Amino acid sequence: MLSIEGLTVRYRKGTPPALHELSLSVAAGERVALVGPSGSGKTTLFRAISGFVPVEAGRIVIAGTDITRARGRHLRAMRRGIGVIAQQHDLVDRMRVYQNVMAGALGRWSTPRALRFLFVPSRAEMEEARSALQRVGVAEKLRSRTSELSGGQQQRVAIARTLVQQPVVMLADEPIASLDPDLAQHILSLLCQLAGETRTALLCSLHQHEQAERHFDRIVRLQDGTIVARGDADAPLATVSQVPSACSA
Ligand code: ADP
Numbered sequence: 454m455l456s457i458e459g460l461t462v463r464y465r466k467g468t469p470p471a472l473h474e475l476s477l478s479v480a481a482g483e484r485v486a487l488v489g490p491s492g493s494g495k496t497t498l499f500r501a502i503s504g505f506v507p508v509e510a511g512r513i514v515i516a517g518t519d520i521t522r523a524r525g526r527h528l529r530a531m532r533r534g535i536g537v538i539a540q541q542h543d544l545v546d547r548m549r550v551y552q553n554v555m556a557g558a559l560g561r562w563s564t565p566r567a568l569r570f571l572f573v574p575s576r577a578e579m580e581e582a583r584s585a586l587q588r589v590g591v592a593e594k595l596r597s598r599t600s601e602l603s604g605g606q607q608q609r610v611a612i613a614r615t616l617v618q619q620p621v622v623m624l625a626d627e628p629i630a631s632l633d634p635d636l637a638q639h640i641l642s643l644l645c646q647l648a649g650e651t652r653t654a655l656l657c658s659l660h661q662h663e664q665a666e667r668h669f670d671r672i673v674r675l676q677d678g679t680i681v682a683r684g685d686a687d688a689p690l691a692t693v694s695q696v697p698s699a700c701s702a
Contacts, residue, residue, distance in 0.1 A: 458476050459511035461509045481654055488658070502624060508521050538611050540627040585613040609640070628641075668686075
């Protein structure tokens with residue numbers, strides 16, 4: 454579903470690349486954890502996939518479409534297929550929960566419909582928001598003010614918004630960084646379960662290796678912009694030189 458080949462990204466000419474000839478693929482429904490120290494390139498990889506930083510070399514293919522150099526309308530259309538869950542949730546605090554959830558549908562709605570929804574949501578739209586919230590366990594918060602929710606509830610709402618978006622690829626950049634350990638387990642488990650159920654390719658960056666082992670199918674370790682180890686989450690990671698060339702992680 455997501456295939457990256459030989460990706461090189463450099464922020465400024467004459468400086469070392471933030472990503473160097475990185476190759477990685479994630480199948481539909483597969484959950485891959487990206488681990489590595491600060492500065493190893495995890496966020497840059499997400500930015501490159503979302504089209505926010507230019508690619509110097511290599512290819513990014515999503516659902517069979519090469520999106521490496523997409524621009525304008527093509528880039529916007531391609532972003533609809535990518536769900537993003539940020540470290541600090543990026544909901545609009547002053548909006549109601551259902552409005553934030555249905556923001557996931559904006560990519561498939563016309564501007565008049567989106568505006569109408571803000572003021573007079575239809576029964577079907579409210580039902581879609583409620584159903585997404587139910588899947589993440591906070592259906593009772595449908596009409597609450599977003600600012601009144603706890604950090605964990607807000608992260609659930611962000612996941613519900615991604616469900617409404619129906620992406621083919623989900624990128625989660627340290628989604629549990631601001632949560633306490635128990636809640637972090639719940640959110641990771643929910644994210645991985647939903648990715649499996651909806652057949653979405655999930656790429657999630659994490660600080661702690663134990664969490665990657667517990668919840669994910671595969672782990673990829675980044676350092677200095679390259680993959681230094683990879684493997685199944687339930688086995689010791691193989692350094693890249695030990696990986697047979699036929700194995701695409
Ligand atoms: P991580 O997410 O693993 O902490 P990043 O992707 O943020 O790593 O950073 C990878 C490298 O790119 C680091 O050397 C960092 O300093 C550099 N970098 C990140 N963002 C920028 C930027 N906007 N401009 C220049 N260099 C950047």
